[in-house]
Amino acid sequence: MRKFNFLQFLLLFLTFNSLTFAQNAKFKIVLDAGHGGKDYGNSHHGFVEKTISLKTTLKVGDLLKKHEDIEIIYTRTDDTYPTLKERANLANKEDANLFISIHCNGVQAFTAFGTETLVMGMSRTDTNLDVAKRENSVILQEDNYKEVYNGFDPNKPEFQTSMLLLQEEFLNQSIDLANKIENNFKNLNKRKSRGVKQQPIWVLDATYMPSVLIELGFLSNKNEGSFLNSNEGQDKMAQAIADAIIEYKKEYFVLKEKTDKTEKTEKETPKEVEKESPKEIVKETPNTKTDKNTSKPKEVKADVSKDKIVFKVQISASSKSLEPTASNFKGLKNVSKEKINKLYKYFYEETDSYDSAKKNLKTAKDKGFDSAFIVAYKNGKLIKLSEVIN
Numbered sequence: 001m002r003k004f005n006f007l008q009f010l011l012l013f014l015t016f017n018s019l020t021f022a023q024n025a026k027f028k029i030v031l032d033a034g035h036g037g038k039d040y041g042n043s044h045h046g047f048v049e050k051t052i053s054l055k056t057t058l059k060v061g062d063l064l065k066k067h068e069d070i071e072i073i074y075t076r077t078d079d080t081y082p083t084l085k086e087r088a089n090l091a092n093k094e095d096a097n098l099f100i101s102i103h104c105n106g107v108q109a110f111t112a113f114g115t116e117t118l119v120m121g122m123s124r125t126d127t128n129l130d131v132a133k134r135e136n137s138v139i140l141q142e143d144n145y146k147e148v149y150n151g152f153d154p155n156k157p158e159f160q161t162s163m164l165l166l167q168e169e170f171l172n173q174s175i176d177l178a179n180k181i182e183n184n185f186k187n188l189n190k191r192k193s194r195g196v197k198q199q200p201i202w203v204l205d206a207t208y209m210p211s212v213l214i215e216l217g218f219l220s221n222k223n224e225g226s227f228l229n230s231n232e233g234q235d236k237m238a239q240a241i242a243d244a245i246i247e248y249k250k251e252y253f254v255l256k257e258k259t260d261k262t263e264k265t266e267k268e269t270p271k272e273v274e275k276e277s278p279k280e281i282v283k284e285t286p287n288t289k290t291d292k293n294t295s296k297p298k299e300v301k302a303d304v305s306k307d308k309i310v311f312k313v314q315i316s317a318s319s320k321s322l323e324p325t326a327s328n329f330k331g332l333k334n335v336s337k338e339k340i341n342k343l344y345k346y347f348y349e350e351t352d353s354y355d356s357a358k359k360n361l362k363t364a365k366d367k368g369f370d371s372a373f374i375v376a377y378k379n380g381k382l383i384k385l386s387e388v389i390n
Helices: 006-022 047-066 084-092 126-141 157-187 220-227 232-250 256-268 355-366
Strands: 027-033 071-075 096-103 113-121 193-199 211-218 310-319 335-340 344-350 373-379 381-383
Touching: 006 071, 027 047, 047 071, 047 096, 047 211, 047 220, 047 232, 084 096, 096 232, 126 355, 157 193, 157 211, 157 232, 157 310, 211 220, 220 232, 310 355, 344 355, 355 373
Parallel strands: 027 071, 027 096, 096 211, 113 193
Antiparallel strands: 113 211, 310 344, 310 373, 335 344, 373 381
């Protein structure tokens, strides 16, 4: 019997999970209050992370429960400590649509303040890596952590490669959700946003759905800590998070009954009605030829090869629109921009050769885009890289 390696199993799992995404009766969210029990998180000025994260998480859940088509699952509802593995396993077992982990920040410099939301990634700036190390450090408190976490080390090159491949399926959705959350913190709550950051966080890597880790603010900053420790502050932060999730749900989630209705309508539509031809790309130039019987320009069809597959390197994603010029992307030329669901995605180069794409990826990483990864398009539509790469 042929044995599947771990990577093959996960790719198979991701394929299955993507097929069932639109079939769940409800939009299922796992809410994870960071730390708990023996793990206090960070504490400053009498403010305790495990307590604030739990209270805020429960308030997010109460707001989302008002929607009948949303199901909430908590990793903890009291002062207990589920292991990181248990939290991730719960989300995977429930086949959740989202995993949201809520935390508070804290540093030695008491002047630092602001929110930030993390997604899985390979960024290597010292400040951000400190966050990753702190959130991953709780692994050391668990029994047999070396066996349980299978040698997880965000600094190992082999882990960097595998994590990017396995998270490709949901990274873009995670970034989009993270941007929505940070925009709400900034625009609705008038908090300082430190932005969306990609980090090698174990619990985000181990969950097979769009996942984010939210840092509500710095408890080491007395003013911000006081705000987050108050009922008013927790209410406002919870509302901003819940609103972002609802907005995300409207864009990405399709209820099963809606899918069924669409399929039924399509089956009942007579074939004679299907007369509309595929849209054609028209190029207009000053010298465009005109038809003899009309004054309208003659259409010139674009040369699009059937089943053409191209590879690009995604180097960045943001809610901000930038001109795709070399000066905005560390000297990289041939950068293109695409807007998807209010999120701007930036790509470097385009090629029909996967080997060339790997070279382009190396160039992007050498320029400092550590979280860059390869994406594939077929006939202009995004497809899974695993469908075309063995």
